[in-house]
Amino acid sequence: MTIFKTYTGNAMLNNALMTIEALARLKSVSAITPSLLKELYHQVDLKETNKRLKNYTMLFTNNGPLHNNKGNDDRVYGSLFSTIVSNFESEGANICEISGLAFQTTFNEFYELALKEAGFSNKEIGSKDTNISRTWFPLIGSLGSDAQALPQAKFTVQIHPICIAVLQFLPLSALLYKRGILLVDSSNFELSREMVAQNTQTLSEKIQNISLKESVENVRDFSKGDYLLKALDILAEKEDFEETYSDLNMWSFSNSGTGANCEIDRIPNFLIRKLQRLYTNAKIDIELKGILAKNETAYSFIKSLEKNTDWSLLYPNVFGSGKKAIRYEGVSPEFMEAYYAEVGKTELLPTAKYIAGLIQQYKSKAFEKLLVKTDGWNDPEYKVELFRVLVKATEDNKWGLEQHIAILDNKDELPIKNTYYQFQKLIHYFTWKKVQSNTLPPIYVLNTKVLKACKWIISLIQKDDKVNAIKSNLTNPNENAKVGFNRIVFDALANTEIALEEVIEILYDEEYNYRKYGLNEVLRIFFSQTDQQEFEFENLKSNLNRDALLQNWIAKIKSFANDYRAYYFGRYQGSGNGGLPHNKFQKTIDPFIKENDNFYTLLIEAIFNTNQFIKEREHTKDDKWKMEDLMTNPLGNNNRNICVLAVKFLLKETSIKPLELSIIN
Amino acid sequence: MDKLLEIQLSGWTATPRLPFILSGNAICMHTPSYSLVLGIIGCCLGRVVHAGEVKLGFKYKYDTAAQDMETRHRLEFDGKRIKKHSKGTDAYMREFHTSPKLTVWIDRLDWKAYFDNPIGTPSLGRSQDILKIDKVTIVRVSKIEKGNLGGSLLPFTTGVQAGGQLVQLAEAYLENNEVGSGRTPLASKVFISIPHDNGAEIIFNNLYETKEEIPVSFYLHEFVK
Numbered sequence: 025m026t027i028f029k030t031y032t033g034n035a036m037l038n039n040a041l042m043t044i045e046a047l048a049r050l051k052s053v054s055a056i057t058p059s060l061l062k063e064l065y066h067q068v069d070l071k072e073t074n075k076r077l078k079n080y081t082m083l084f085t086n087n088g089p090l091h092n093n094k095g096n097d098d099r100v101y102g103s104l105f106s107t108i109v110s111n112f113e114s115e116g117a118n119i120c121e122i123s124g125l126a127f128q129t130t131f132n133e134f135y136e137l138a139l140k141e142a143g144f145s146n147k148e149i150g151s152k153d154t155n156i157s158r159t160w161f162p163l164i165g166s167l168g169s170d171a172q173a174l175p176q177a178k179f180t181v182q183i184h185p186i187c188i189a190v191l192q193f194l195p196l197s198a199l200l201y202k203r204g205i206l207l208v209d210s211s212n213f214e215l216s217r218e219m220v221a222q223n224t225q226t227l228s229e230k231i232q233n234i235s236l237k238e239s240v241e242n243v244r245d246f247s248k249g250d251y252l253l254k255a256l257d258i259l260a261e262k263e264d265f266e267e268t269y270s271d272l273n274m275w276s277f278s279n280s281g282t283g284a285n286c287e288i289d290r291i292p293n294f295l296i297r298k299l300q301r302l303y304t305n306a307k308i309d310i311e312l313k314g315i316l317a318k319n320e321t322a323y324s325f326i327k328s329l330e331k332n333t334d335w336s337l338l339y340p341n342v343f344g345s346g347k348k349a350i351r352y353e354g355v356s357p358e359f360m361e362a363y364y365a366e367v368g369k370t371e372l373l374p375t376a377k378y379i380a381g382l383i384q385q386y387k388s389k390a391f392e393k394l395l396v397k398t399d400g401w402n403d404p405e406y407k408v409e410l411f412r413v414l415v416k417a418t419e420d421n422k423w424g425l426e427q428h429i430a431i432l433d434n435k436d437e438l439p440i441k442n443t444y445y446q447f448q449k450l451i452h453y454f455t456w457k458k459v460q461s462n463t464l465p466p467i468y469v470l471n472t473k474v475l476k477a478c479k480w481i482i483s484l485i486q487k488d489d490k491v492n493a494i495k496s497n498l499t500n501p502n503e504n505a506k507v508g509f510n511r512i513v514f515d516a517l518a519n520t521e522i523a524l525e526e527v528i529e530i531l532y533d534e535e536y537n538y539r540k541y542g543l544n545e546v547l548r549i550f551f552s553q554t555d556q557q558e559f560e561f562e563n564l565k566s567n568l569n570r571d572a573l574l575q576n577w578i579a580k581i582k583s584f585a586n587d588y589r590a591y592y593f594g595r596y597q598g599s600g601n602g603g604l605p606h607n608k609f610q611k612t613i614d615p616f617i618k619e620n621d622n623f624y625t626l627l628i629e630a631i632f633n634t635n636q637f638i639k640e641r642e643h644t645k646d647d648k649w650k651m652e653d654l655m656t657n658p659l660g661n662n663n664r665n666i667c668v669l670a671v672k673f674l675l676k677e678t679s680i681k682p683l684e685l686s687i688i689n
Numbered sequence: 690m691d692k693l694l695e696i697q698l699s700g701w702t703a704t705p706r707l708p709f710i711l712s713g714n715a716i717c718m719h720t721p722s723y724s725l726v727l728g729i730i731g732c733c734l735g736r737v738v739h740a741g742e743v744k745l746g747f748k749y750k751y752d753t754a755a756q757d758m759e760t761r762h763r764l765e766f767d768g769k770r771i772k773k774h775s776k777g778t779d780a781y782m783r784e785f786h787t788s789p790k791l792t793v794w795i796d797r798l799d800w801k802a803y804f805d806n807p808i809g810t811p812s813l814g815r816s817q818d819i820l821k822i823d824k825v826t827i828v829r830v831s832k833i834e835k836g837n838l839g840g841s842l843l844p845f846t847t848g849v850q851a852g853g854q855l856v857q858l859a860e861a862y863l864e865n866n867e868v869g870s871g872r873t874p875l876a877s878k879v880f881i882s883i884p885h886d887n888g889a890e891i892i893f894n895n896l897y898e899t900k901e902e903i904p905v906s907f908y909l910h911e912f913v914k
Contacts, residue, residue, distance in 0.1 A: 165711030271852025284713030
């Protein structure tokens with residue numbers, strides 16, 4: 025009589041069924057019958073074997089009949105198994121929630137019957153808990169301790185008794201994974217069936233090699249990578265290898281005592297496909313096996329491959345220090361190429377190889393010392409030396425602004441950070457492995473924020489009166505960091521429509537700190553080019569227009585600038601030709617905003633005069649403007665750099681823009 | 690069928706538990722079960738909704754799975770009565786989903802008013818996993834043969850080209866008449882709970898898609914009557 029036509033939706037039950045199939049060498053789950061279970065029970069000496077297996081208590085606790093010997097429960101085990109199997113039902117009013125099978129006689133009833141047959145008195149039977157609990161089905165909950173998680177706190181999960189009997193075979197394939205019992209669970213039953221069969225074989229060999237008197241320790245020899253290798257081997261053997269959709273859920277659980285827990289690692293189909301492609305690459309399959317076979321490498325490798333992120337062990341490195349330091353050479357170039365292809369970053373490789381070639385041509389003596397170090401890329405000086413190489417290459421027309429932007433860690437981050445940490449590792453890798461290229465690969469950075477910001481400032485520099493001095497300073501390593509941009513922007517305001525938000529986005533970080541060094545370095549590359557394209561000014565689309573905090577802050581300073589102009593016009597109106605003194609105002613503002621040392625003195629004076637003017641006009645007593653109103657950044661902090669920029673920028677803008685009607689009125 | 694009632698719900702947290710993992714910690718299924726969604730509908734209607742009353746489709750997604758450590762006030766049943774556990778409370782790890790979004794499609798257009806003004810507060814999992822109803826609309830749909838079913842729960846048959854978690858679930862439950870006598874599970878089947886980030890295109894029966902600028906495909910489940 026067939027018990028199951030196919031597998032169920034319960035991973036524990038399915039693994040137990042697959043174990044039985046493996047032990048009895050069955051071709052299908054439908055071949056499992058009650059009589060076969062009975063026969064197999066004796067064939068594998070299930071009671072004695074389970075008593076010896078250490079994994080049994082992780083699966084069924086030590087409160088079951090095999091380990092709780094107070095009531096001589098050992099004799100109940102065989103009786104219960106036999107009673108359930110001999111009286112298998114496939115019809116009845118009850119529906120098993122685990123398997124969907126119908127049945128009439130409940131587990132409690134069978135248990136009581138088995139106790140009777142084992143010679144227990146009615147009184148003894150009455151004192152026993154005969155409910156289904158996690159002693160019989162792992163993690164299913166017990167009325168005695170998990171009642172709140174069970175229906176109405178007084179009903180156990182409804183389970184067909186045959187499932188309890190079937191589960192007794194699960195220990196015969198239960199290996200450890202992440203310190204818990206492994207369950208192999210997949211919608212591709214062929215895959216999980218084959219994996220369980222291999223696990224059964226492993227455990228059966230272990231059982232056979234140990235004396236009958238000894239207990240069988242848990243098998244904890246395999247890592248996640250090992251199990252994945254098994255899966256890949258199995259999939260490779262399938263004829264429909266390419267068409268099968270395979271995912272894998274690897275359960276790790278324990279049902280033991282107070283340490284009951286469960287977690288499931290999901291290995292999605294796309295990750296299996298990636299691993300398959302690497303595995304079938306004859307140039308790297310041995311290397312991949314080595315990585316997956318070691319716990320310390322397998323986890324990080326699989327995680328990185330799944331998330332399409334950089335895997336740190338691709339690159340040469342040194343672990344530990346002193347005499348215990350271990351030098352690691354990194355993966356093979358073939359593996360590197362294959363990995364980068366799988367994570368969709370192949371386009372980085374030609375550039376890295378090209379820069380490795382530039383290093384050979386332009387390296388300094390100091391750089392040579394770094395290059396011979398396994399983990400040279402990790403030295404803070406590496407970036408400095410590499411930048412020197414790139415500047416020299418630029419001067420020889422072998423490098424340029426767009427190529428440089430292409431290697432930045434974040435091409436869309438403003439203010440610009442001239443860091444290329446990801447490339448440093450890759451470049452050092454190819455230098456280390458002596459892989460180079462002389463071909464400069466095509467670059468696609470047109471729509472990056474960094475390129476747009478560079479073009480924005482370059483266009484202003486190119487039109488500035490002091491363009492040659494600025495270029496000279498930017499290309500001079502000793503002067504580069506000193507070059508500022510405020511004066512260039514203020515002067516450009518006369519002919520160019522610039523928004524304050526653009527300047528803030530390019531030069532200030534999220535906390536409104538001034539950050540110009542990345543920009544200066546990148547501009548050094550551009551102005552070191554032998555051929556420098558002329559750029560037309562183009563406004564940046566800044567998201568800061570939607571930043572309410574910043575907009576309110578700008579509006580406040582703009583209001584001061586307007587008040588100051590109103591004061592100024594009020595005082596000097598009619599002093600010349602009788603009209604508004606625009607030119608005089610401009611001539612006052614220009615030296616004001618160029619002033620650095622006396623700026624605060626002048627600002628205090630401007631605030632005082634403006635307040636006096638407003639008090640007279642509006643007949644009020646209180647000052648409208650205070651220094652701290654203007655010298656507090658949008659976040660309310662006393663960060664004067666951005667405040668000075670905004671006051672100067674908006675005063676200059678006010679001196680240029682036509683007077684608004686509201687001011688006249 | 691060319692029109693369905695679409696109800697969009699969202700919340701801060703949700704706990705669609707993986708059934709039958711009751712001891713130790715709690716872990717989540719990638720999607721809620723049909724019986725759970727039926728319960729949410731019943732909550733809005735203010736009564737028990739029976740499986741035969743409605744055809745039901747849903748899509749479920751969330752930001753991430755996180756873990757909560759909760760104090761559990763344990764109970765035990767001694768065969769006669771439910772009482773506080775003799776060992777008192779314990780700490781319990783619970784997995785939960787953050788920022789859940791559940792879109793439900795049902796063929797009962799006449800129930801729209803209940804979702805506009807729900808009688809109960811719907812929740813997905815624990816009592817604190819409350820959902821708000823973002824939108825209730827009647828949408829035009831058309832039948833399709835193949836669709837992206839990430840975030841769905843499909844009856845499993847061998848050969849379904851989808852990855853996810855296989856689960857044995859009762860489609861729905863029938864409340865027993867006698868108070869305190871529990872409920873009866875109906876039609877226990879194997880389902881596959883497909884994670885929302887699994888974008889595989891699947892050929893399946895009873896697939897529909899909404900007629901919108903960006904159509905959404907879903908499976909409409911018909912309960913066993």
